Amino acid sequence: MAIQGVLRPGYVQLRVLDMEAALVHYRDRIGLDVMMTDDDGLVYLKAYDEFDHHSIILREAPETGMDFMGFKVASEEALDAFARSLRAAGVPVDEIPADEGRYLGRRIGFLAPTGHRFELFASMGRSNACPMIDNPELWHAEPRAMRAQRFDHCLLYGDDIDGTMDIFCRLLGFVLTEQVVAPDGTVIAAFLSCGMKAHDIALVRHEEKGKLHHVSFLLENWNDVGHAADIMSRYNMSVDIGPTRHGITRGQTIYFFDPSGNRNEVFAGGYTFYPDHPVRTWSTDEVGKAIFYYERALNDRFMTVVT
Amino acid sequence: MAIQGVLRPGYVQLRVLDMEAALVHYRDRIGLDVMMTDDDGLVYLKAYDEFDHHSIILREAPETGMDFMGFKVASEEALDAFARSLRAAGVPVDEIPADEGRYLGRRIGFLAPTGHRFELFASMGRSNACPMIDNPELWHAEPRAMRAQRFDHCLLYGDDIDGTMDIFCRLLGFVLTEQVVAPDGTVIAAFLSCGMKAHDIALVRHEEKGKLHHVSFLLENWNDVGHAADIMSRYNMSVDIGPTRHGITRGQTIYFFDPSGNRNEVFAGGYTFYPDHPVRTWSTDEVGKAIFYYERALNDRFMTVVT
Amino acid sequence: MAIQGVLRPGYVQLRVLDMEAALVHYRDRIGLDVMMTDDDGLVYLKAYDEFDHHSIILREAPETGMDFMGFKVASEEALDAFARSLRAAGVPVDEIPADEGRYLGRRIGFLAPTGHRFELFASMGRSNACPMIDNPELWHAEPRAMRAQRFDHCLLYGDDIDGTMDIFCRLLGFVLTEQVVAPDGTVIAAFLSCGMKAHDIALVRHEEKGKLHHVSFLLENWNDVGHAADIMSRYNMSVDIGPTRHGITRGQTIYFFDPSGNRNEVFAGGYTFYPDHPVRTWSTDEVGKAIFYYERALNDRFMTVVT
């Protein structure tokens, strides 16, 4: 089979300060479905076009940010192979047994040099609310609110992004698709793909470890990006910037914040990537256009507000 | 690297009755760029968002149809491995040396049980008109006419689709994403992916060998599908059906004909496929909705007009 | 004030065979809001972007079709003036007193030569669900289902369309915007505007009197036309044709049927008309393109199925 190894971002666990407010945000505004609340009060959600049981996990906590991000891999054998590769490279790997109550198969986890925890898993239970399979209609019911189709990627801020990139590219099979490079050759930002998307994870160099810049959801098109902006203003949600376009990936986008202050993105479009494509490179003097193609300048919030 | 083996459809060579009329169609209406005319009078074209030198080759000939379809593979090693696998399975493979004048590396070719010739190649020269790489703008110049982004896939008609499917799925690493199945279990139509697209090639069971149903081009969105329909009617082009949506793949689509009678498609959308997704299956009593989701019925042309 | 006399189509009363089924259709699929049910069981609905109390009235009856169509005029004085003009031209006019319970001011009514009843009114109560006025948000709540913005126009079939056109153009101030003319000069279809829309009412020559071809609702854009088509197929609603475009008016459209068999249209776009614009004329040999710009041919249903 042509796509092997890591398939895609599978889930992300976020810390929110107030679960009720978070649910209004993720369920009623972004349009995710609540699949389950577990015994610890964690809430599991998914977008309407995802097959797996959940992709977003919310945990009420006194501090915001990301607990961990999980990637789905093609098979249990691939999972074992990644565990071996990581350990061979000196990366400590922990193993978490399958948890049927949470619809989740066994996982392996590791701490990346940027201070982020990543997990890999090969199986998750399928939801009843997943896309139809037999004579499938477009959807069960019309997508709601911002009509998010899937959890798409995260952008993470951390210090040793070279170290984390090395793990993803050399050990996990990701490919660098696009980068911002300083005049001295330092990579400031790196966009990595494990498939045909322009990015599945992105990293920005930053003095602190383990920071989350944003969690991103895919929309169908630019029309839905505008509709999402309408919803944000109608309900006075906190917006960072947009609607705009990224020069990097070409995605059409809005950044906004959940009620706890975690940044979200909804976006559409962006190019299809293939591994024979060249790396696209931006110089720091064009970084404004790289990040916000229409404004051609960064805003301070983009560089400094992380959780 | 996560995507291995066959990457994508790379080129298709079409026979047209009148080159001048064909160029008006493919260049001025669909919006492809003419890259080169070779010494034999073959014309090489590409869409604005493709890196490789060409994707459509037109050959003036007394009969319409497809000469061959070529798939790009990830490496020369992969090419060798596929040659070995095909030969090991009893499929005769020919080898064509690299042709610098045509910007094409060495190829291997084989005749599939449905009577279609396929080629595999690992390298093609990059065009000057390819997407930008350094501080890349969205495009060099605004996309023209129907604004086709890339050659996307072919739908082929033939008798022994089980045999051709077997080669693609067992030897070339394709995955069945969606199918139409008769009550007796016969697969009527099969949609195969080598990556994350809902299909890279599709096969329909048909009494004749080696037939072309359509060559498809990707558009950005439903808005551009409507714009393409405007162009078709403005210039009185021959339309088969659409704008409509496929139940299969969910693509938003129009079928139309080039001046020689070869069917084309322009489409947008469709789901993202991952190899852990289930196969979606349509029964023949719902085949109307499968093919044309809005009309919920096939038209005769769809089933009978092939080249 | 620049727009005087007749402002726009205000309401239409439709006969439906089964009110429950009709409500699923008009409320849950088209997305209208139910404003009131009166003592006679008539149900009053409106679209989310209309100020007046209602625009669609449903009456359960053993036969389908239209009871009457009402136009709003600019003032009570204009209403009196129209009553005088109609009577002076020999058109019998009846008067209906204001009905507060139905939020409706006094009306005048007349029977047109094509057998259709029309009413004129100058005042209607405003709904609580009307668009916001003070620091107005885009909408109270996100538009639902097909997201119809307003009742837009009717197309009516009748015998003496010259007579009805004469009343609308000479007495009510409508302007002919577009027409289909037979080789002998007979007008086959006429599109009339009372403002800047490409049509507020349209008439097609037909052997029977008093027939309804369709009631039309405005959508925001082509994207919503596609979304409406998705909904129609998802819920297996009866579709006539579309998504397509009209040559006449240039509107992007779908025709479909309510559960009783009354034809509806949802459409978007179309040109802005000004009274200094020339009349656009189609010959009968181009009538296919006039009606269905993409198909370039009429379907039988369009010409024969009326209620």
Added chain:
Amino acid sequence: MAIQGVLRPGYVQLRVLDMEAALVHYRDRIGLDVMMTDDDGLVYLKAYDEFDHHSIILREAPETGMDFMGFKVASEEALDAFARSLRAAGVPVDEIPADEGRYLGRRIGFLAPTGHRFELFASMGRSNACPMIDNPELWHAEPRAMRAQRFDHCLLYGDDIDGTMDIFCRLLGFVLTEQVVAPDGTVIAAFLSCGMKAHDIALVRHEEKGKLHHVSFLLENWNDVGHAADIMSRYNMSVDIGPTRHGITRGQTIYFFDPSGNRNEVFAGGYTFYPDHPVRTWSTDEVGKAIFYYERALNDRFMTVVT
């Protein structure tokens, strides 16, 4: 006829510092067609969907800004009646004879209290490049560049906007559709319609007389607004703000500057206005949302940069 008096904005004459640069901007980026250059070097342009000969006149001059704005009225009789009304109200009116070489009928002109010159005219020659009338196709050739459909309106800054509003509303038949009002009741901004558009001219209170805030062009939809933004960044045009939405009128918009510094707008959407609709009123504490619905804050440029 229902629309009487003033029909619409007909033309605006702009001063540009460099005609060559201006033509690249208005012709190659916005997509207007150059209709004529007169003996004085003035260049006349129109959008593809306009019937009249021209709508934008460019004059090379050492200072930027607007020379005058002209409105088309319904008839020569209406023109005479407006001249009488203006004079009766003490507004000096000059008369300019018809100028066949410029395709323009006789005009009357007056200076408004805000220091802006306005003209009224009843006839202008029709262009060969106007929309088709007999069996009309959608367009002659595909709209180019930003695909502007028409010159739509101007926003003007001046001191005595009460005086200018009085002329437009009391003498010329315009209607106030929307306004921003300070706590003391002062109208800060007023949006006036002569037909069914949410505005045909807008006025903002400002210390200087005779200033131009922007000249606006209509696009088909939000998709074309995004496409216009792509063009602006691709060619490094000077952008003020957008893509965003106005709370006032609900239009989806981008503000940008021509090479001389005159502000332009391209926009789509906005509500349909009827004279029985209530005036919509914004308070100054919500003025951010009124002007830029997504940003919910004004930028300095919007309030201070005028030509």
